[in-house]
Amino acid sequence: MTVARWHDWEGQGLEHCVCLENGDGLSLEGVVAGxxxxxxxxxxxxxxxxxxxxxxxxxxxxxxxxxxxxADEHGNWRDIIGNRSLPTLDGCFDVDIGITPATNTLPIKRLNLRDEERREIAVAYVPLPDQVAGDFLPQRAEQRYTCITRGHRYRYEGLFRGFTADLVIDDFGLVLDYPDTFRRVL
Known part of the structure; x- marks a missing residue:
């Protein structure tokens, strides 16, 4: 078990996240005052x-x-609350929850990139509260991850919004610093 805490770049807000990894996979659970x-x-x-x-x-x-x-192992998604399939997310193997840097860990671990290797992926992006319009469901978003130094530094590019950040991570794969967005405090 790993515990991480972040606040926003200006030192406001707080997130507490518990990460568990075993042979069956990984779980992330957190609370955010954003x-x-x-x-x-x-x-x-x-x-x-x-x-x-x-x-x-x-x-x-x-x-x-x-x-x-x-989602199933093939990246087919289903809305449990609305009891419907979400075909716009087909092929997405990762989720990106906008209120936390914890979900950057998922593609970093799944892709297992070598130094200087990069990969474009589609993710299920969960919007911030002010970005919710209509049904509250993930949206398909294009991203790119580049390994700068394996196990230590990755470049994240949100191609869907023209955003780039170099992420420093810990030994577990959790973000330490997410420039201009989140800063790790524990």
Whole structure:
């Protein structure tokens, strides 16, 4: 078990995340008192399989919307609350929850990139509260990960929004610093 805490870059807000990894996969569970794009509270849970493919995601915003989705080993997603398939997410093996840097760990572990190797992926992006329009469901988003120094530094590119950040990670694969966004405090 690994415990991590982050606050936003300016030292506001707080997140507490517990990460468990065993032979069956990885789970991330956290609570966030966030300040990016307004103030909000949220609780998330993510579970992967042994290959670090996302299999379940739950997120509840305090006094706001909730989501619960699952994916199979082929990247086929289902909205559990609405009891419907989500074909726009077909082929997404990772989730990116906008309120936390913890989910960057998932593609870093799953892709297992070598130095200077890069890979473009599609992820199920879970929006921040102020980005929710209509149904609260993940949206398909294109991203790129580049290994700068294996096990220590990765470049994240949110191709869907033109954003780039060099991420420093710990031995578990969790983000230490996410420039201009999150800073690790534990």
């Amino acid at each position: 300040t990016r794009h307004g103030t909000y509270g949220g609780h998330y849970f993510v579970r992967t399989d042994a290959a670090f493919r996302t299999r379940e995601v739950r997120l509840e915003y305090v006094d706001g919307p909730s989501l619960h989705v699952e």
